[in-house]
Structures are given as C-alpha cells and as structure tokens.
Amino acid sequence: MQLPVADNRRVRAFAGRLLRTHRRPLAVVVLLQALAAVAALALPWMLGGLVDAVAQGTTRRYVDTVALWLVGVVLVQSVVTRYAQRSAMLLGEEVFAGLRERFLLGVTHLPLSTVERAGTGDLLGRTTNDIDRVQWAVRFGVPRLLVTSTTILLTFGAALLAAPLVALAMLVGVPVLVLATRRYLKRSAPAYRANAAAYADLNGVLTESAEHAATVDALSLGAVRREQADAAVAEAWTWETVTLKLRMSVFFWTVLSFSLPVAAVVVWGGYLTGAGLTTIGAVTTVALYVIQVRGPLFELLMWVDEVQVATASLARIVGIELIAPDREPGTARPASEDVRAEEVRYAYREGEDVLHGIDLTLAPGERLAIVGPSGAGKSTFGRMLAGIHPPTGGRVTVGGVPLVDLPEDELRRHVALVTQEHHVFVGTVADNLRLARHDAAEADLVRALAAVDAAEWVAALPQGLHTEVGSGGLTLTPAQAQQLALARLVLLDPHTLVLDEATSLLDPRAARHLERSLSALLTGRTVVAIAHRLHTAHDADRVAVMEDGRIAEIGPHEALVAAGGEYAALWESWQQE
Ligand code: ADP
Secondary structure, X not given: OOOOOOOHHHHHHHHHHHHHHOHHHHHHHHHHHHHHHHHHHHHHHHHHHHHHHHHHOOOHHHHHHHHHHHHHHHHHHXXXXXXXXXXXXXXXXXXXXXXXXXXXXXXXXXXXXXXXXXXXXHHHHHHHHHHHHHHHHHHHHHHHHHHHHHHHHHHXXXXXXXXXXXXXXXXXXXXXXXXXXXXXXXXXXXXXXXXXXHHHHHXXXXXXXXXXXXXXXXXXXXXXXXXXXXXXXXXHHHHHHHHHHHHHHHHHHHHHHHHHHHHHHHHHHHXXXXXXXXOHHHHHHXXXXXXXXXXXXXXXXXXXXXXXXXXXXXXXXXXXXHOOOOOOOOOOOOOOOOEEEEEEXXXXXOXXXXXXXXXXXXXXXXXXXXXXXXXXXXXXXXXHHOOOOOOOEEEEEEOOEEHHHOOHHHXXXXXXXXXXXXXXOOEEHHHHHHOOOOOOOHHHHHHHHHHOOOXXXXXXXXXXXXXXXXXXXXXXXXXXXXXXXXXXXXXXXXXXEEEEOOOOOOOHHHHHHHHHHHHHHHOOOEEEEEOOOHHHHHOOOEEEEEEOOEEEEEEOHHHHHHHOOHHHHHHHHHHHO
C-alpha cells in the first residue's frame, strides 16, 4: 500500500490557502519590490532624457545635475531592494515554518496502522527528500518569483509608457520564448526521470560488484559484471546526452529570444526616429529596459522549472493530510477506571481476522498475564487494550467510554503501552521526560526518576537533568533509556498499563535492576502483562491463555493448573525444562 498523493487541484488549493494566510507580508514584499523596480526603471528613463537633451544641445550643468540624480536613484534603489529582499526571505521562512509544523503535526498523528501498512520508507522519503525540495522552492523560489515577476511586469509597463510604438518591438522574443520553454518543459520531465533511473541502475550494478567482489571472483563473473557495468554506463550516457541536448536547445532559444528584442528595438527604433515618430532618447530608454529585463526573465524561467519539481514533492506532502484519521475524539469522559473489551475483533488485512471476538473485563488493580503460542494475537490484543489501534469489530472501553473516543492526551492518562522500544529523543533528559507532561515541574521529574530508581545516575550526569542526550549528545545505555521511558509513564500516571515483554531483551543484570524500576511503576495500577516467560504469569492474579485469536482459558494460576487444560500442559513442560 502507498500513502496517498494529492492531485493538482488540491495542491493548488493548498498553495493558495498558504499564500492567503500570509496576505499581509506578501503585500509588503510586492510593494517594496515594486518600489525597488520603479527606482531601477527611473535610470533608463533619465538616461533616455539625457540623450535627447544632449542631441538637442544642453549645458554641462544640466548633465551634472542629471548625473547627481542618477546617483541618488541608485542609492534609493539599493536601500529599498535590501528591505524588499529581507522581507521576501522572512516571508519564505515563515511560510516554510508553517508548512513544516503542519506536516509534522499531521505525521505524528497519523493512524499507526496506516503507517505500518505503508511501511515507514515512504513516510521517511516525504519527511526528508520532499520537504527538502519544497524548502528550497519556498525559501528562495517564492520570494524570487515574486521579485522577478513584479520587476518584469513593471519594466514592460514602463517601456510601453516611455514609447509605446518602440516598445512593440520588445514582443518579438515572446513567441520564441514561449515555444521553446513549452517544448522543454514537456520533454524534460520524462527525460530527467529516465536519467535518474539510469543512474540508480548504474549505482546498483557498480555497488553490487564492489561489495561482493569475492563472490564475483570466486564464480569468475568478472567479464559478465563488466559487461553489465558497460551497458549501464552506456544507458546513463545516452540519457545524459539527451538531457544535455535538451538543455542546449532551450538555452539557445532562450538566449535568442532575449537578444532578438534588443536588435529589434534598435532597428525598429531607428526606423521610427528616421520617420520622425520618436526620439533617440526614447529608443535608448526602451533598449536599456530590454537589456535590463533579461536577468529577471532568465531567473523567472529557472524558478518555474524548480517550482515544477517542488510541486510534485508538495503533492506528496499534502497527500499525508488525505489519510483518514482512525478515530474521532468525542466529549464523553470515563466515569471509572474499569477497562473492558467487548467482542473485540481485529484484521490487519480486510477479511482476515486475527482476533475473533474477545471479551475481557479487568478488575481495577489486578494483574493479568497473557500467555500463548507465538502468533496467537497477544500483541495485537495488547495494542487494542492500550488504544493504539481501533478494533475492527467490538470495542474496548474505560469507564464505559471507548478508548478511541478519547483525545490522545486523555487516553494516555488512562491506559499506556510499555514496549521494548526505548528511543532517546535528542534534547536534555528533562526534555525527554516532559514529552509525557510538558508542564511538569523539575521536582516532579526528579520524583519520577526516583520512582524508577534512576535519580542517582541522572544526578551524576555532567549537567544532571539538563544534560543533552540522544544522537549528538550523551549516549545512554539501553537500560537507562528504558528507565527514562518508565519515568515518563510515572509522569503520565495511567491507571492501567499494558506490558509487552518490557524487559526480556536486556542483559540479565540490567533486567533485574529494571524489574525493580518496573515493579515500582506497576504498584497500584491495573497491569496486563504479555508474558513469554511463564514465571511472570505465575505471579499474576489471573492468567489468560490465548490461542488463534481467542482466549482459550482464563483464571488464577492454581485454578488453571488444577483444571488440567492447555495452561496446565504448558506449565508442566516449562517446569520440566
Ligand atoms: P503474538 O503476539 O501472540 O505473537 P501477534 O499479535 O503478533 O501474536 O500476531 C497475531 C497474528 O497477526 C499473526 O498471525 C501475525 O502474523 C499477524 N500480524 C501481526 N502483526 C501484523 C501486521 N503488522 N500486519 C499483518 N499481520 C500481522
């Protein structure tokens, strides 16, 4: 399964909304840029006037005055341009920050089942490559697009105003430009895709040969591998040639479309001047405008190309928001701490139930161990009990309210899942703990750490609670990381915990230590322990034996052993080991 990708209409609507929310800074950028452009446009205008004045004969004083004015205009233009650039960059950053926050919020609230089904690779690609591409376009592309298009429009306007007849000649480049870029955009996308694919292929062949050189030698595959490499190189070469030709051609036509108008303005202007329809000064002004507009025009074309690439990435990012949520929080709040499963079913794939209607009522404060063969559905049921996935049939309630009707932070104050995963987030120890309760006071953090027997080693860290940990910071041992996770649970303080083999992967010494931390956490709470070792089951108040997605037996250890059923057999064989 693939995560959804937004269609063009949705991407356009999204971009439109994004720009509308930044209407005001956007207006400021355009206004400042317009001012800067007008200042830049004053130069050719004044130069044109100067040419006419000199042609008709003027004083040196007049020329000096105009020159002084020119310097002033250049100064004004530089200052305004600076502020225009500044606000454009600020706008780009703001838009991008908003985009990133929205994306992150979406990603962190995705239904786990969807992410698991699609695989994390797709999501990772979107959070890295796609965000990078969009970031480049938003930070630099959007501001530069605004700047260049404002400048181009104003320049054409000014040329028309200065000498409408002469300015007509500016248009000769337009058809060439439009045809060339349309042709390029249409052909370049598939060519670049093929080019990238050819390189991926080449990479694959070369890396494989290098990494498995011993095997290649042993099987005398040298010649074969060389042939494959040659073929891959030839393919990459072909596509490189194709894209290079495309670039050369678009470059040629673009440059031509930029130069043509200059020549056209001069020739056509010369004719008009001869016919007495305009002045040399006006022709000078328009010719300078044509030269001046080439830079922004070229930049605009470049960004149009970049923005096309970024739009494809944006479609994948916006696509994340199309994933339907797996739950809608309601307003009902639990009246008690009773956790119940009623007729719970679950199917990872439609029509293939792995849980077949499980009923279970947990007595507050009890300890229930779930045992059974691997693949029986213990972990799946544990995730239902913790509200990680909504069941596909039946319901799990706390105090009469379905778990999946509770908002996430409320849910975690009732039930939490403890697994072996113990990721340390980049940040301080305190940051790691406050993920559970962002407003926890430092004293609460210390208490939580003390509760899981971790206060001592945290206090011994270079900066105590404020020591940076995680990648780039101090590396914690797996046991320490697990203790942080347990301390987070102390802070969350849920009345019911679902334990999925919380300690079995650690080395025995660390495990014993952790079990102390864990039992401190478990005291006074309802606990469902998914046990793979029967001795933990032995200590529980009740044991549930799961088989094929059903609870086959349930009751206290002694009763089950006495009953002589499935559990009794398991227990017997375990004791014999
Ligand atoms: P247990 O914890 O008892 O070993 P699980 O709950 O992990 O059992 O698995 C129950 C059944 O669901 C198994 O048949 C397993 O193959 C299947 N299953 C577990 N996780 C997934 C998943 N993410 N996608 C598809 N099937 C799964």
